[in-house]
Amino acid sequence: MDGGPFEELRVLQVGAEAVVRLVRWNGLLLVAKTRVPKPYRRPEVDHQIRTERTEREARIMHRAKRLGVPCPSVVHLELSTSTIYMQYVLGDDLRSVLSRREGDIPSIARALGAYVARLHSAELYHGDLVPSNVIVQRGKPYLIDFGLSGHSPDIEEHAIDYHLLDRSLRSGYPEIADAFMESFRSGYEEVAGPLRTREVLERVEEIRARGRYVERVED
Amino acid sequence: MRGEVICLGIESSAHTFGVGVATSSGRILANELAVYRPVDSGIHPREAAQHHASVAHEVLERALERAGIGLREVDAVAFTAGPGLGPCLRTGATVARALAYRLNRPLVAVNHGVAHIEIGRLSTGFRDPVVLYVAGGNTLVTTHNAGRYRILGETLDIAAGNCLDAFGIKVGIGPMPAPELLASRGERYVPLPMKVKGMDVSFSGLLTRALSLARTGHRVEDLCLSLTEAVYSMLTEVLERALALTGKKEVLVVGGLARSRRLSEMVSRMVGLHGASFRQIPDDLLGDNGAMIAWTGLLMYLHGMTVPIEESRVRPRYRIDEVEVPWMADPSRS
Known part of the structure; x- marks a missing residue:
C-alpha cells in the first residue's frame, strides 16, 4: 500500500476466526483483521470461506457507512492474506x-x-x-x-x-x-x-x- | 441386598426402539435395541411407531436377560419424553407407564438431548464439556451454565443429519452413511453456500443448491464430497466459536452424526488448536439408545425428578434448556 509500511503495535484480540492487530500507518492508528487459515477444513473450503467473508465484510461495511450507520471505515483490503485494514474505533x-x-x-x-x-x-x-x-x-x-x-x-x-x-x-x-x-x-x-x-x-x-x-x- | 439403584430406560423418539439398564455406580447393564429401517425414503412416524410397538416386548426381554435382573429389581422406569416424533414417543411412553404402574415404581420423563449429553459424560469421564449435538432431527451447540444446558447455537432450518440424509435419498444413494462413503470417491470440491450466523447454522440453502447441481449433471461423488465438507466445516466452526466463547476445555460430539469419521477428524483437529480435548463416545452409546435414557433417568430419579403417570405426557418439541440438571452442580456426581 502507498504511504509506507504498516508498523505493528500490538495484538488486540485473537478470536475464533480472526486475529485483530493494532497497526500504525502514516501516523494513523488502524485495525488489521486477518482471517487465519483453519487447518481442519479442506483447503478449498478454507479459501472460499476466508475470501468470501473478507470481501463481503469490506463491501457491506462500506455500504453501511454510506447509510450513516456507525462502523469503522475500510482503509485497505488485502485478499491474499484475507486482511482488512480499518479505522480503529476506540471504546x-x-x-x-x-x-x-x-x-x-x-x-x-x-x-x-x-x-x-x-x-x-x-x-x-x-x-x-x-x-x-x-x-x-x-x-x-x-x-x-x-x-x-x-x-x-x-x-x-x-x-x-x-x-x-x-x-x-x-x-x-x-x-x-x-x-x-x-x-x-x-x-x-x-x-x-x-x-x-x-x-x-x-x-x-x-x-x-x-x-x-x-x-x-x-x- | 445389593447397594445399587437400578433404572430401566426406554428410548423411542425416532427410528430406534431401545431398552437400557443403568445402575447408580454408572454401570450400563444392558443396552438393547431394534431399529426401524424404511426401504424407500425418510421416516414415516406412524410406521415407525408400529415397528416400535411390535418389537417392544422382545427388546425388553433381551435387555432384562442381558442385565441379569428381573423386573422387580428395577427401582425406577424412565422414558424419552421428547423431542421426537409424536407417534414414536407415545409408543415408548405407553410401555414405560405400563411397567411403572405394574411394578409400582416411579416414572421419569427424560429429555432426549440431555440424555445424549449425560451418557457422553459418563462414557468419556468429561465433567463440563461444550457439546455439539448432531443427528437426523437435531443440530445444536450447548454447554452447562447455571443449572441447565444452554443453547449457544442451533440450526435455523433443517438439521445437519437431515440435510445429508435428504440429499442421499433424493439422488438415489440412500441416507447416511452413504453420502459420506461416496464422498471418498469425490475428486473435485464444488463451492456451496455455507450459511453461518453467529453460532447458528442453516442447511436448507445448501441442500437446495446441491440438489440442483445434481440435476444439472455434476458427479454425485463430487457433490457428496462438497456437501459433507461444507456441512462439517460449518459444524466445526460454530463449535470452535462456542469453545472460544466459553473457554472450556472439553468437547463432545453426540447424536447419530457423531459417527461420521470425517466430522470427528475435523473436530479433533480444531480442538487441538485450542488446547482442549475431544473424546469419542463408544459407538453403541452414540446413536439413539435406551442406556442413555436409563442413566439420565437414574440421575433424575436420585434428584427426585419423577412424574406421576397421569401427568406423563410426551413433548415432541421438548427443548434441552427447559430441563434443570441439578447433578451438574454436585461435584461428587459429575
Whole structure:
C-alpha cells in the first residue's frame, strides 16, 4: 500500500476466526483483521470461506457507512492474506457496558435498533448481531465484524439479526434483556415503521419455534 | 441386598426402539435395541411407531436377560419424553407407564438431548464439556451454565443429519452413511453456500443448491464430497466459536452424526488448536439408545425428578434448556 509500511503495535484480540492487530500507518492508528487459515477444513473450503467473508465484510461495511450507520471505515483490503485494514474505533464493547451497567443503556439500545433498521431498510443484514460486535464510543454504538453480513431483501435475514441479539442478551444478561430489547424495538420501529417491525417480530417468533424441534424433510 | 439403584430406560423418539439398564455406580447393564429401517425414503412416524410397538416386548426381554435382573429389581422406569416424533414417543411412553404402574415404581420423563449429553459424560469421564449435538432431527451447540444446558447455537432450518440424509435419498444413494462413503470417491470440491450466523447454522440453502447441481449433471461423488465438507466445516466452526466463547476445555460430539469419521477428524483437529480435548463416545452409546435414557433417568430419579403417570405426557418439541440438571452442580456426581 502507498504511504509506507504498516508498523505493528500490538495484538488486540485473537478470536475464533480472526486475529485483530493494532497497526500504525502514516501516523494513523488502524485495525488489521486477518482471517487465519483453519487447518481442519479442506483447503478449498478454507479459501472460499476466508475470501468470501473478507470481501463481503469490506463491501457491506462500506455500504453501511454510506447509510450513516456507525462502523469503522475500510482503509485497505488485502485478499491474499484475507486482511482488512480499518479505522480503529476506540471504546468499550457492549458486553462490558452491560456487565458494568454503565451509561445510558436504553439510549444505546434505541440507537442500535435504529441503526440496524437502517441497514435492513437498505436490504442489508449484519449476520452476527451480538453484544461483542458492538463498540460503544461516548454513548454511540458502532457496529463491527461484518464477516457474516450480506445483502438480501428476505425478511428471514433481518429477523435472524433480531433473533441473535435477543438470544445472546437472554443467555448473557437475563436481568436486563427485556428492557434492552424493548428500547431496541422502539428505535427499530422509528426507522422501519410499525408495520415492518411487526412483520419482523412475527418472523422472529417463527424462527424461535422452528428451533424447538426441527421438522424433517420427507419424500 | 445389593447397594445399587437400578433404572430401566426406554428410548423411542425416532427410528430406534431401545431398552437400557443403568445402575447408580454408572454401570450400563444392558443396552438393547431394534431399529426401524424404511426401504424407500425418510421416516414415516406412524410406521415407525408400529415397528416400535411390535418389537417392544422382545427388546425388553433381551435387555432384562442381558442385565441379569428381573423386573422387580428395577427401582425406577424412565422414558424419552421428547423431542421426537409424536407417534414414536407415545409408543415408548405407553410401555414405560405400563411397567411403572405394574411394578409400582416411579416414572421419569427424560429429555432426549440431555440424555445424549449425560451418557457422553459418563462414557468419556468429561465433567463440563461444550457439546455439539448432531443427528437426523437435531443440530445444536450447548454447554452447562447455571443449572441447565444452554443453547449457544442451533440450526435455523433443517438439521445437519437431515440435510445429508435428504440429499442421499433424493439422488438415489440412500441416507447416511452413504453420502459420506461416496464422498471418498469425490475428486473435485464444488463451492456451496455455507450459511453461518453467529453460532447458528442453516442447511436448507445448501441442500437446495446441491440438489440442483445434481440435476444439472455434476458427479454425485463430487457433490457428496462438497456437501459433507461444507456441512462439517460449518459444524466445526460454530463449535470452535462456542469453545472460544466459553473457554472450556472439553468437547463432545453426540447424536447419530457423531459417527461420521470425517466430522470427528475435523473436530479433533480444531480442538487441538485450542488446547482442549475431544473424546469419542463408544459407538453403541452414540446413536439413539435406551442406556442413555436409563442413566439420565437414574440421575433424575436420585434428584427426585419423577412424574406421576397421569401427568406423563410426551413433548415432541421438548427443548434441552427447559430441563434443570441439578447433578451438574454436585461435584461428587459429575
